[in-house]
Amino acid sequence: MLTQNLGYPRIGGQRQLKKACEQYWAGKINLSELNDVARKIKEENWQTQADAGIDLIPCNDFSFYDQVLDTSLVLGVIPQRYAPVLSLVKTNSEIDLYFAMARGYQKDGLDITAMEMTKWLDTNYHYIVPEFTAKQEFRIFSEKIFAEYSIAKQQLGAKAKPVLLGPVSYLLLGKEKEEGFERIDLVKNLVPVYIEIINRLKQQGATWIQLDEPCLALDLSKKDKEAFDYAYRAIANRVSGIKLLVATYFEGLLDNTQLAVNLPVTALHIDLIRAPEQLEEVLSLIPDNLQLSLGVVDGRNVWKNDYEKSLQHISKAVEKLGIDRVIIAPSCSLLHSPINIEVETTIDPEIKDWLAFAEQKLNEVAELKQIIAGNLKLLNANKTSIEGRRASQKVHKQTIKERVAAITEADATRSSAFPIRQQLQHKRFNLPSFPTTTIGSFPQTDDIRQLRAKFKKGELTLEQYESAIEQATVESIRWQEEIGLDVLVHGEFERNDMVEYFGEQLDGFLFTKYGWVQSYGSRCVKPPVIYGDVSRPQNMTVRWSTFAAGQTDRPMKGMLTGPVTILQWSFVRDDQPRDVTTNQIALAIHDEVLALEAAGIGMVQIDEAAIREGLPLRKAKRLHYLDWAVKAFRITASGVKDETQVHTHMCYSEFNDIIEHIAAMDADVITIETSRSQMELLHAFAHFEYPNEIGPGVYDIHSPRVPTTEEMVALLTKAADLLPARHLWVNPDCGLKTRKWPETKAALENMVAAARQARKQISTESVI
Ligand SMILES: CN1c2c(nc(N)[nH]c2=O)NC[C@@H]1CNc1ccc(C(=O)N[C@@H](CCC(=O)N[C@@H](CCC(=O)N[C@@H](CCC(=O)O)C(=O)O)C(=O)O)C(=O)O)cc1
Ligand SMILES: N[C@@H](CCS)C(=O)O
Ligand SMILES: [Zn+2]
Numbered sequence: 148m149l150t151q152n153l154g155y156p157r158i159g160g161q162r163q164l165k166k167a168c169e170q171y172w173a174g175k176i177n178l179s180e181l182n183d184v185a186r187k188i189k190e191e192n193w194q195t196q197a198d199a200g201i202d203l204i205p206c207n208d209f210s211f212y213d214q215v216l217d218t219s220l221v222l223g224v225i226p227q228r229y230a231p232v233l234s235l236v237k238t239n240s241e242i243d244l245y246f247a248m249a250r251g252y253q254k255d256g257l258d259i260t261a262m263e264m265t266k267w268l269d270t271n272y273h274y275i276v277p278e279f280t281a282k283q284e285f286r287i288f289s290e291k292i293f294a295e296y297s298i299a300k301q302q303l304g305a306k307a308k309p310v311l312l313g314p315v316s317y318l319l320l321g322k323e324k325e326e327g328f329e330r331i332d333l334v335k336n337l338v339p340v341y342i343e344i345i346n347r348l349k350q351q352g353a354t355w356i357q358l359d360e361p362c363l364a365l366d367l368s369k370k371d372k373e374a375f376d377y378a379y380r381a382i383a384n385r386v387s388g389i390k391l392l393v394a395t396y397f398e399g400l401l402d403n404t405q406l407a408v409n410l411p412v413t414a415l416h417i418d419l420i421r422a423p424e425q426l427e428e429v430l431s432l433i434p435d436n437l438q439l440s441l442g443v444v445d446g447r448n449v450w451k452n453d454y455e456k457s458l459q460h461i462s463k464a465v466e467k468l469g470i471d472r473v474i475i476a477p478s479c480s481l482l483h484s485p486i487n488i489e490v491e492t493t494i495d496p497e498i499k500d501w502l503a504f505a506e507q508k509l510n511e512v513a514e515l516k517q518i519i520a521g522n523l524k525l526l527n528a529n530k531t532s533i534e535g536r537r538a539s540q541k542v543h544k545q546t547i548k549e550r551v552a553a554i555t556e557a558d559a560t561r562s563s564a565f566p567i568r569q570q571l572q573h574k575r576f577n578l579p580s581f582p583t584t585t586i587g588s589f590p591q592t593d594d595i596r597q598l599r600a601k602f603k604k605g606e607l608t609l610e611q612y613e614s615a616i617e618q619a620t621v622e623s624i625r626w627q628e629e630i631g632l633d634v635l636v637h638g639e640f641e642r643n644d645m646v647e648y649f650g651e652q653l654d655g656f657l658f659t660k661y662g663w664v665q666s667y668g669s670r671c672v673k674p675p676v677i678y679g680d681v682s683r684p685q686n687m688t689v690r691w692s693t694f695a696a697g698q699t700d701r702p703m704k705g706m707l708t709g710p711v712t713i714l715q716w717s718f719v720r721d722d723q724p725r726d727v728t729t730n731q732i733a734l735a736i737h738d739e740v741l742a743l744e745a746a747g748i749g750m751v752q753i754d755e756a757a758i759r760e761g762l763p764l765r766k767a768k769r770l771h772y773l774d775w776a777v778k779a780f781r782i783t784a785s786g787v788k789d790e791t792q793v794h795t796h797m798c799y800s801e802f803n804d805i806i807e808h809i810a811a812m813d814a815d816v817i818t819i820e821t822s823r824s825q826m827e828l829l830h831a832f833a834h835f836e837y838p839n840e841i842g843p844g845v846y847d848i849h850s851p852r853v854p855t856t857e858e859m860v861a862l863l864t865k866a867a868d869l870l871p872a873r874h875l876w877v878n879p880d881c882g883l884k885t886r887k888w889p890e891t892k893a894a895l896e897n898m899v900a901a902a903r904q905a906r907k908q909i910s911t912e913s914v915i
Contacts, residue, residue: 151512199512220288300351308357420443441474446484491662653735708756822880
């Protein structure tokens, strides 16, 4: 029996990669210094995995920005617009081209946009979307995978296993950039390059190669299935003497089982955390020669593995296949896991004993193998922890369970229908048409972050910290008034993150000091851990919202994160259904909304940025999710007066297939990301005749580029062609925390000017 790992966190225990990349981008270190940091991280990661006793250790799972972008570079899928970058940046050409594709290139007289970024399946990790043209050519461009294997081999010998995104998922996760072709048809041109890569790795000495095919666990068209079959048969015909492992994760194979088990490869990896039920069918259909890798240790969550449960799966597989055809592994790459629980010294020891981060997960894989070999002591120690968590008083709070069980439909319904509320709200706030606002956060500058770091280290008192945050808040309010925004925000300067901030204040959550996980590029998040029943011991945002509201006569939005987003961006309990945990959070946020209202706040925004991301990967499971997710939002917003205006905000919003559910949330105002799609997303709202007010983002906040007033007027005109103009708000796509002040100020000044022009040019009388 072998053990393997599919991928390891690459940011480094102290986020060295983030810091080095940002220094390289700022011109503070050179390429050789950047490469030194990268090499150290890789070598340490390999050593950790070897020390844990893992038999097949991934390499090429390291990436300076994103593994999908790495794949585009290996395959030479470089959009034409980057050609000038290559000719300009002679010295560090490949890495600078790579970063230009990820982040855009605005220097040397060039203004080249970045490639699109989107969520990696249902995770909070973002990948760079490959762009394909009808005549797309593929050729080996980057040598990274070969270089990385070569170093890994020196350190690990035969254990080094190169990892690459497989050809079919690579195509399916990309986008056609022109009309008249389907990207899946490119498979015939693409496969020869994969064959070349595999054969080169074999010549270098590789014995195993892992090809990630997460799309094999999704709903597939007939053509997609044929592409899988074609690709792997073509590869098998031209490649021999090397073992190929196809890795699936995040869902079960379901209707693709027959296809998957019959691919001509050496081994198939399946995720038994997300889809334990698939083992039965896979074992019943598996052909005689296929090895099976069992993903039994959860790569997406932080709980200690329940060995008894895992051993049931392993024993079943061993019984059918024999011990030599079974591999034990985490369910997916450990990229989504924090690195090491041992460095957390302030977590309650009872709860710490229930947790396993990446390093501990490797040990779990190795220990499962030892238990199979007869070391039953390890099993008993594990049983004690698992039992301890199951019965702990820290997890279960009867009053919270009862409150959730008593939720009725009335608890999820506003008192009056939207038209009545709208009238009362218009009277109360008396805003102009095309009211302007922002989404909540203003730049989290180094100064603000250092302030918080000093406060956390005890170098500043609470008074000193709060007084500095107050000053930043007041300055931003004065400035919002000066430029003429209609509805103000407090700026979120007091928040480290829109989820962690609430996790720190809610009971049933714990937060870590170093539990960073990559979100995109150099940006990381520190998801809190929900370990028990959730409640709100005291007000969370009232202090800052009332302070801010007291500084101005204009409406000030209260700013909360919604229950689904808090759930999605936390590590969640695996001992109860997600909807139960979400309802507990919803009740806590509901209480906060009422507290804000009682404190005189007339508008409350409840961000549900992650509601689309939470959508199950398989269509058959979506309706159930949407039902409880929408209801949870409605619980937070219900119980307030008709005159209180509830906003929600969503980014990453492909709404076409879920628009009726978005409407069912019944927020008085929704702000969404639309600018990059040139208002394309609004068609779903128009088609559905979305009844409530809406603020389609008029500028992209992911880039420092300052949009012109004219551009934004043009977008508003487009929006008014699709939706009643009297329902439209004017705002950016999302919060401005990642931006710097100069571009933020310039962009918002232009945005206010655009709204003023729209008021003159666009009639609000028309009924669409
Ligand atoms: C909207 N997005 C979010 C997602 N998930 C979340 N949980 N939160 C989100 O906002 N998913 C989708 C998107 C992803 N987008 C982003 C955008 C920006 C970031 C980001 O900026 N991350 C920061 C870390 C933010 C944070 O927690 N800051 C803390 C700690 C700051 C810190 O690093 N301190 C230093 C010391 C200070 C110093 O010297 O500068 C330290 O500890 O060493 C804070 O502000 O207190 C990042 O830097 O990556 C993430 C996702
Ligand atoms: N209120 C948050 C939403 C981000 S999705 C912000 O402005 O950053
Ligand atoms: Zn957003």
